[in-house]
Amino acid sequence: MCRNYILLNQTENGLLLFLKGCANYQLSYKNLNFSLTKEELKAFKNYLKKINIEYWETEYQNSIYPKKIPIPTLQKNFIILLDRIEIEELLRLLQKEYCSFLRFSDIKNTIIWN
Numbered sequence: 001m002c003r004n005y006i007l008l009n010q011t012e013n014g015l016l017l018f019l020k021g022c023a024n025y026q027l028s029y030k031n032l033n034f035s036l037t038k039e040e041l042k043a044f045k046n047y048l049k050k051i052n053i054e055y056w057e058t059e060y061q062n063s064i065y066p067k068k069i070p071i072p073t074l075q076k077n078f079i080i081l082l083d084r085i086e087i088e089e090l091l092r093l094l095q096k097e098y099c100s101f102l103r104f105s106d107i108k109n110t111i112i113w114n
Contacts, residue, residue: 014093045094053084
């Protein structure tokens with residue numbers, strides 16, 4: 001990985017970096033790590049936007065796996081499974097505008113209103 005990078009966006013579970021030396025993007029989300037060109041990053045973002053979340057949740061409602069939304073890969077024996085919240089967080093991460101504001105859903109502790 002290039003040592004000269006720009007942090008484009010960050011969420012609780014991921015980072016989006018631009019690597020200046022090779023002009024590629026590094027997307028790290030949970031235990032997944034992608035090295036993408038500009039075109040690949042755009043195609044991945046467009047793919048995520050077009051996913052019909054309701055369809056997949058209904059299609060796999062009886063699945064033994066808690067995550068219902070499949071993301072296919074070129075490797076035939078490997079599919080990435082995500083849930084609705086992870087898809088939404090990935091899309092926020094891919095916005096490329098760094099945002100340091102916390103969202104209500106980012107707060108894990110119990111809120112006591114007094």
